[in-house]
Amino acid sequence: MLKKRMIGAAFAAVATFCTMVPDAVAQQRQRFEYWYGLTGQLGEVMADHCRRFNESQTRFEAVCVGQGGYDRAEQNTIAAYRARQHPTVVQIYDAGTVNFMLSGVTYNAVNFARDFNMRINWSDYFPGVASYYATSRGEMWSFPYNSSTAMLYWNRQAFASIGRTAAPTTWQELERDMRAMKAAGHACPMAIDFDAWQFEQLSAIHNQPIATRDNGYGGLNAELLINRGFLPMHISNMRRWLDEGLMRIQTAQTGKTIVQAFADSSCALAITSIANHGVVSATQSEGMQWGVAMLPVYEGTSRTNSLVGGASLWVLQGKSRGEYEGAAAFLDWIATPAEVQWMPTVTGYIPITTPAFQQMMAGGFYNQARYAGREISIQSLTFTPPTANSRGIRLGNYTSIRSEIQSELQAAFTGQKSVQQALDDATARGNQILRRFEQTMRGRELP
Amino acid sequence: MSGKRVTFDRHWLALLLILPQMLLVFVFFYWPTGEALFWAFTLEPPFGGDMQWVGWQNFITVMEDPLYWNSVRRSVVFALSSTAIAMGIGMLLALFVDRELPGYRGFRFVFFWPYAVAAPAVGLAFRFIFAPDAGFVSAINQWFPGLWNPALDGVDAMILITLANAWSMVAYNFIFFLAGLQSIPRSLVEAGAMDGSGVLRRMRDIQLPLIAPTVFFLIVINVTDSFVNSFGIVDITTGGGPARATDLMVFKIYSDGFKGKDYSLAAAQSIILMGLVVLLTFFQFKYVERRVHYT
Numbered sequence: 063m064l065k066k067r068m069i070g071a072a073f074a075a076v077a078t079f080c081t082m083v084p085d086a087v088a089q090q091r092q093r094f095e096y097w098y099g100l101t102g103q104l105g106e107v108m109a110d111h112c113r114r115f116n117e118s119q120t121r122f123e124a125v126c127v128g129q130g131g132y133d134r135a136e137q138n139t140i141a142a143y144r145a146r147q148h149p150t151v152v153q154i155y156d157a158g159t160v161n162f163m164l165s166g167v168t169y170n171a172v173n174f175a176r177d178f179n180m181r182i183n184w185s186d187y188f189p190g191v192a193s194y195y196a197t198s199r200g201e202m203w204s205f206p207y208n209s210s211t212a213m214l215y216w217n218r219q220a221f222a223s224i225g226r227t228a229a230p231t232t233w234q235e236l237e238r239d240m241r242a243m244k245a246a247g248h249a250c251p252m253a254i255d256f257d258a259w260q261f262e263q264l265s266a267i268h269n270q271p272i273a274t275r276d277n278g279y280g281g282l283n284a285e286l287l288i289n290r291g292f293l294p295m296h297i298s299n300m301r302r303w304l305d306e307g308l309m310r311i312q313t314a315q316t317g318k319t320i321v322q323a324f325a326d327s328s329c330a331l332a333i334t335s336i337a338n339h340g341v342v343s344a345t346q347s348e349g350m351q352w353g354v355a356m357l358p359v360y361e362g363t364s365r366t367n368s369l370v371g372g373a374s375l376w377v378l379q380g381k382s383r384g385e386y387e388g389a390a391a392f393l394d395w396i397a398t399p400a401e402v403q404w405m406p407t408v409t410g411y412i413p414i415t416t417p418a419f420q421q422m423m424a425g426g427f428y429n430q431a432r433y434a435g436r437e438i439s440i441q442s443l444t445f446t447p448p449t450a451n452s453r454g455i456r457l458g459n460y461t462s463i464r465s466e467i468q469s470e471l472q473a474a475f476t477g478q479k480s481v482q483q484a485l486d487d488a489t490a491r492g493n494q495i496l497r498r499f500e501q502t503m504r505g506r507e508l509p
Numbered sequence: 510m511s512g513k514r515v516t517f518d519r520h521w522l523a524l525l526l527i528l529p530q531m532l533l534v535f536v537f538f539y540w541p542t543g544e545a546l547f548w549a550f551t552l553e554p555p556f557g558g559d560m561q562w563v564g565w566q567n568f569i570t571v572m573e574d575p576l577y578w579n580s581v582r583r584s585v586v587f588a589l590s591s592t593a594i595a596m597g598i599g600m601l602l603a604l605f606v607d608r609e610l611p612g613y614r615g616f617r618f619v620f621f622w623p624y625a626v627a628a629p630a631v632g633l634a635f636r637f638i639f640a641p642d643a644g645f646v647s648a649i650n651q652w653f654p655g656l657w658n659p660a661l662d663g664v665d666a667m668i669l670i671t672l673a674n675a676w677s678m679v680a681y682n683f684i685f686f687l688a689g690l691q692s693i694p695r696s697l698v699e700a701g702a703m704d705g706s707g708v709l710r711r712m713r714d715i716q717l718p719l720i721a722p723t724v725f726f727l728i729v730i731n732v733t734d735s736f737v738n739s740f741g742i743v744d745i746t747t748g749g750g751p752a753r754a755t756d757l758m759v760f761k762i763y764s765d766g767f768k769g770k771d772y773s774l775a776a777a778q779s780i781i782l783m784g785l786v787v788l789l790t791f792f793q794f795k796y797v798e799r800r801v802h803y804t
Contacts, residue, residue, distance in 0.1 A: 317643030
């Protein structure tokens with residue numbers, strides 16, 4: 063992580079330096095600042111996107127600065143805003159959406175696009191992507207950018223060894239397959255970690271709520287619902303599978319993350335973001351055959367669309383007209399079909415608009431071996447129109463709630479607590495966080 | 510006859526001379542502390558505006574939280590055990606070098622290096638070495654499956670961060686102990702030797718009592734350092750887990766404040782931590798120092 067941050071920081075420094083070298087044209091260009099959170103290879107893609115924008119036209123210049131992580135980008139923006147040193151555009155991850163919506167310091171996307179005559183067609187965005195970042199009235203307050211969703215990664219060879227040629231589509235099948243692999247001597251049928259995101263995704267595809275008031279979209283007085291119904295059942299199953307040796311915990315602390323354990327073939331299954339598709343391709347063990355599939359559902363339930371993850375771009379208040387014109391040109395440019403298509407070719411992120419996706423399908427993009435399977439993530443995201451449970455999660459201070467859930471899962475998976483007890487505790491603590499957030503935001507309402 | 514005392518009567522000159530230092534202390538210590546104290550009594554949205562005065566609410570929230578006390582307990586265990594290990598080993602190494610055992614010149618040179626390594630780098634190194642799947646120590650799990658797993662076992666995780674912190678502090682302690690030992694007149698130790706006392710006896714009865722002020726100083730520094738400087742190691746090696754087993758006070762302040770954007774709660778915790786460290790240092794000076802004789 064630190065290494066990534068350092069590389070990110072170094073890269074950002076270089077990027078800033080490069081964009082600051084004055085040449086005859088740059089002197090007259092209108093500048094605006096853009097901060098992004100992604101680091102490592104994805105951070106380089108962000109910087110690259112900026113550079114390509116600056117080369118694509120001569121009027122504006124985006125000064126792009128990597129902040130060394132999504133959470134850092136949010137922290138730094140808050141600090142910078144309080145000192146009135148903030149950027150014009152900033153990349154903020156899904157979990158930071160609530161803070162920005164309630165901040166009162168944003169220039170909302172719909173208004174911004176209207177005021178600066180942007181060409182954006184809001185109905186082009188995939189409904190799942192649009193609804194995640196929209197207000198309860200359906201207005202977009204930020205511009206969708208890099209979007210992903212959770213997928214099941216499966217090792218074809220491990221499945222071939224038990225006579226299967228397709229990924230499991232239900233958890234019952236998945237359990238049978240894990241048992242068969244274990245019986246065939248596979249040491250790690252599935253790698254898991256404590257990440258709360260996978261449980262949000264599973265709740266969504268089973269059309270189950272995470273919190274009251276439509277997962278928080280309805281107001282700040284929402285309460286968590288994670289200790290009843292679907293999640294206790296599923297997590298108890300996971301605990302059982304873990305105890306039976308069908309699953310193994312893989313984190314950076316054990317030496318390998320789930321992505322690394324999957325990519326080096328030591329574990330046959332993993333649930334992680336489609337954004338890691340490129341990472342697995344780049345780091346997989348030699349000759350490994352693998353694919354991605356939609357997350358399994360339980361037998362007897364019907365599938366709903368999965369949640370979008372990733373980040374969107376926010377415009378902040380208090381900048382000059384010139385800077386806003388530059389930002390508008392940039393945001394328009396990255397929403398052009400050519401640029402929307404560029405992102406999925408250099409990362410695992412999805413094309414965020416329907417026209418771009420259709421062009422890519424028609425152009426045979428997903429038939430190329432390197433990218434094959436990535437279209438399944440679109441299928442998962444658009445499986446049904448978003449419901450109240452599958453449109454997103456809008457809870458205050460959600461980063462802290464996620465870490466409470468994570469800590470309680472650690473207690474449950476290591477046998478310190480029963481699964482029910484752990485989820486009850488996570489719910490109680492999560493609700494305390496929500497009430498505190500509600501009190502802090504007294505007098506403000508979710509748009 | 511009363512001689513005229515030679516003093517500075519021009520106080521403004523003295524004030525002027527200490528002004529830069531006072532300014533630094535004010536800007537980097539009193540101002541932020543005052544700000545934190547103010548925040549601790551308020552609630553404010555992250556982006557500012559709508560600040561509410563909430564009195565003692567933040568402190569009550571912290572004090573009533575069993576997980577906060579969990580983090581205090583873990584911090585105390587961490588501080589005491591890493592201080593004991595770091596001082597014990599530092600002392601031992603210093604005694605070896607002081608006795609000029611073979612190769613001591615080389616060792617004297619390299620023993621200081623670990624202190625120059627930044628805490629996050631120490632954390633990263635220890636994480637790699639002690640990773641149960643892939644690290645050097647994973648061999649242990651080949652012989653005794655499941656014996657060592659800091660990712661899942663809270664005790665193992667605590668041992669890991671304690672060792673990592675002790676490792677970097679050993680170097681610091683070593684230098685001070687060695688300096689202390691070398692300031693003891695050779696004749697005292699030699700006299701002891703001529704009277705027939707062995708190496709260990711001389712260490713216990715002559716050298717240790719004579720470097721007691723150094724020991725005391727190092728206890729204060731080590732304990733304080735373990736409380737406030739452990740963040741880098743925890744962040745990289747365990748992230749406060751598993752199941753909050755290594756959720757030390759400084760790390761909790763960071764996660765509540767910067768990850769959770771709850772600056773008020775973090776400010777209240779900082780004030781409590783500051784009070785605790787002040788109190789601890791006060792008690793050390795009041796009670797432990799009594800047993801120290803400065804020569």
